[in-house]
Amino acid sequence: MAASSLPDSRRDDYPALYRDFHWHVPETFNLAEACCGRWARDPATRDRIAVHTEHEDGRRASHRYGEIQRDANRLSHALRELGVRRGDRVAIVLPQRIETVVAHMAVYQLGAIAMPLSMLFGPEALGYRLQHSEACVAIADETSIDNLLAARGDCPALQAVIAVGEAAGRGDRDWDAALADQADDFTAEQTKADEAAVLIYTSGTTGPPKGALLPHRALIGNLTGFVCSQNWYPREDDVFWSPADWAWTGGLWDALMPALYFGKTIVGYQGRFSPEVAFGLMERYRVTNTFLFPTALKQMMKACPAPRERYDLRLRALMSAGEAVGQTVFDWCREAFGVIVNEMFGQTEINYIVGNCTAQYDDGQLGWPARPGSMGRPYPGHRVAVVDDEGRPCPPGEDGEVAVCTTDIHGHPDPVFFLGYWKNEAATEGKFVEHDGLRWCRTGDLARVDEDGYLWYQGRADDVFKSSGYRIGPSEIENCLLKHPAVSNCAVVPSPDPERGAIVKAFIVLTPGVQRSAESEAALVAELQQHVRGQLAPYEYPKAIAFIDQLPMTTTGKIQRRVLRLQEEEAARQRAAAPRVGNG
Structure with missing residues (x-):
C-alpha cells in the first residue's frame, strides 16, 4: 500500500462505532478452548499453521493447531500427575518458543493459573514471585534454569521443575519425557469467564511487585482494541509478529493470545532484537501485522531509513505502545511502511483501553484518524475519563489521572478488568474510586483530553x-x-x-x-x-x-x-x- 492510498484523515467513524458497540460475554469461557481447542477440532483448521518459530542460530519450525493441542493435552495430564489442580499457579519461564504456547494452553484447560515470568529475571526477582504466588510447578529452559534453581530454595511450595530444551536433565522432569507417555486426548475443565487464568506481576513504587490476577474474560475485553489497532484484524492472509516478550502483558495479551483467538498465524523468535532481524522476519514470514515499541521503531528507522527499497514487506497494520511515538517516528512509519502507526494505551490490570484505528477505506473498512503524539480515543466498550483527585471528570485541556469505568456506556460490565492483586486486598481497593454511582479504576497515568476525545499523555502519577x-x-x-x-x-x-x-x-x-x-x-x-x-x-x-x-x-x-x-x-x-x- 503506497502512502498516497492511506486513509483520508478527515473521515471519522468513531462516534457511531463507540455508541453502537455492546459486549457479549458468555458465562463459561476458557482461553485454551478459544485460542486452540476449537481450531484443533475443526477439520478445516486443525492443519493450519498457528506458530512459526525461529531461533537466532537458524533453526526454524512450523506448528499446526492440531499439533499444539495434542501436546497441550499430554502436558495437562503430566501436570495433573504432578498434583496441579484447578486454581494452582504454574510458572512459565520461557522465551518465544513453541513450548511456551503449549504450556499456556495446558494450564488453562486444567483450570489452573499461568504465571508467565521473564527469562531475564535473576534469582531474586524469580524467587519473590515464585514464593509470593506459591507456584507449585515451574517450566524453564536453558535461558532461565540457572536462576530458577538458584531461587528454588526460598520457594517451599515449588514441588517440581520441568526442564525444556537444552535444560534437559537439570529439573525434576524433562519436557519430552513428561509428554511421551501421556494420552493425546484430555477433557478440559469448564471454566467460568470470571475465573482466574493468568497472574502477572507488575512493578510498583512502594513495596514489592504486585501480582495482577486476570480472568479468562479479560481476553474478550482486549479484542476491540486489538481489532482496531490492527486495522480490522483479521484478514485471510494475516501473519502477526512482535518482539514483545510473551511473559509480559504486551506479548501475551497484545500479540500471542489474540492472534490465536482469531485462528491466525504468529511468529515467535528466540534471540536478541535488532533492526536487521526485525526486517528479515517481516520479509521471510510475510508479516502483515505487528506491535513494535517506539524504541524498536527508532532503531529500525536509523538502521534502514528506506526499508521497502531493501525488503519485500507486506505490512498493513502497526501498533505501538509503551511511550509516545513522536512526530518523527510517526512520519517515518507512514513513509517507510506505507502505514500509519496506531498508538495504544493500557496496563496489565486493564489492558488495551485507548488507541487509534486507521484502516484502509477503499474496501469499506472503518476507522478514525490518528493524531501524532496522542494516545488515541477510548476503544469501543471502554468508558474512559481523565479525573481529578476526587474522581470527577476533568474538562478538556486540564490534566488529570486516566481512569476506566467498570461498566461501559450502556451500563454493562467491562470484561477487560483484572480480578485484583494477589494476596493484597488493600492495594486492590486503593486502585478504585467511586463517583456519581460509578466505579472507576485509576491507572496512575496523567493525561489531558481534547475537545474531540483524544487523550494526550502527560506522565506518571506515581514514580513508575x-x-x-x-x-x-x-x-x-x-x-x-x-x-x-x-x-x-x-x-x-x-x-x-x-x-x-x-x-x-x-x-x-x-x-x-x-x-x-x-x-x-x-x-x-x-x-x-x-x-x-x-x-x-x-x-x-x-x-x-x-x-x-x-x-x-x-x-x-x-x-x-x-x-x-x-x-x-x-x-x-x-x-x-x-x-x-x-x-x-
Whole structure:
C-alpha cells in the first residue's frame, strides 16, 4: 500500500462505532478452548499453521493447531500427575518458543493459573514471585534454569521443575519425557469467564511487585482494541509478529493470545532484537501485522531509513505502545511502511483501553484518524475519563489521572478488568474510586483530553516509569541496591534519554567509611551495576549512578523522588539547549 492510498484523515467513524458497540460475554469461557481447542477440532483448521518459530542460530519450525493441542493435552495430564489442580499457579519461564504456547494452553484447560515470568529475571526477582504466588510447578529452559534453581530454595511450595530444551536433565522432569507417555486426548475443565487464568506481576513504587490476577474474560475485553489497532484484524492472509516478550502483558495479551483467538498465524523468535532481524522476519514470514515499541521503531528507522527499497514487506497494520511515538517516528512509519502507526494505551490490570484505528477505506473498512503524539480515543466498550483527585471528570485541556469505568456506556460490565492483586486486598481497593454511582479504576497515568476525545499523555502519577518500553518500578531496584554493603540509602528515578525515552538512574548515599575517589567511584559504579544485573532483569540495572551525601526527604521520612526526577529533566533540557561544538 503506497502512502498516497492511506486513509483520508478527515473521515471519522468513531462516534457511531463507540455508541453502537455492546459486549457479549458468555458465562463459561476458557482461553485454551478459544485460542486452540476449537481450531484443533475443526477439520478445516486443525492443519493450519498457528506458530512459526525461529531461533537466532537458524533453526526454524512450523506448528499446526492440531499439533499444539495434542501436546497441550499430554502436558495437562503430566501436570495433573504432578498434583496441579484447578486454581494452582504454574510458572512459565520461557522465551518465544513453541513450548511456551503449549504450556499456556495446558494450564488453562486444567483450570489452573499461568504465571508467565521473564527469562531475564535473576534469582531474586524469580524467587519473590515464585514464593509470593506459591507456584507449585515451574517450566524453564536453558535461558532461565540457572536462576530458577538458584531461587528454588526460598520457594517451599515449588514441588517440581520441568526442564525444556537444552535444560534437559537439570529439573525434576524433562519436557519430552513428561509428554511421551501421556494420552493425546484430555477433557478440559469448564471454566467460568470470571475465573482466574493468568497472574502477572507488575512493578510498583512502594513495596514489592504486585501480582495482577486476570480472568479468562479479560481476553474478550482486549479484542476491540486489538481489532482496531490492527486495522480490522483479521484478514485471510494475516501473519502477526512482535518482539514483545510473551511473559509480559504486551506479548501475551497484545500479540500471542489474540492472534490465536482469531485462528491466525504468529511468529515467535528466540534471540536478541535488532533492526536487521526485525526486517528479515517481516520479509521471510510475510508479516502483515505487528506491535513494535517506539524504541524498536527508532532503531529500525536509523538502521534502514528506506526499508521497502531493501525488503519485500507486506505490512498493513502497526501498533505501538509503551511511550509516545513522536512526530518523527510517526512520519517515518507512514513513509517507510506505507502505514500509519496506531498508538495504544493500557496496563496489565486493564489492558488495551485507548488507541487509534486507521484502516484502509477503499474496501469499506472503518476507522478514525490518528493524531501524532496522542494516545488515541477510548476503544469501543471502554468508558474512559481523565479525573481529578476526587474522581470527577476533568474538562478538556486540564490534566488529570486516566481512569476506566467498570461498566461501559450502556451500563454493562467491562470484561477487560483484572480480578485484583494477589494476596493484597488493600492495594486492590486503593486502585478504585467511586463517583456519581460509578466505579472507576485509576491507572496512575496523567493525561489531558481534547475537545474531540483524544487523550494526550502527560506522565506518571506515581514514580513508575518506562524505559525502552519496559515498565519499571524503583522499589525493587532500590531494595536490591540496599543489599550491597556500600549502599546506605538510595533512590531510583528516570533520567531522560533520546533513544530509550528514559534510563534508570540511581542516587546513592554511601555507607560511612566507604572511601571515595574518582578511581574508586568508577569501580564501585561498575560493581553496583553488576550487582543489580545479577539479581534482577538486565533492563532494570541503573545505567547511571550518582553518589550524593543525602537524599531529599519529606518531614515524615519519605524519599522525594519527584525532586530528583525534576532535577534530571532540567539537566536534560540544559543539555538539549547547549550549543553544539564542532563541524555539526
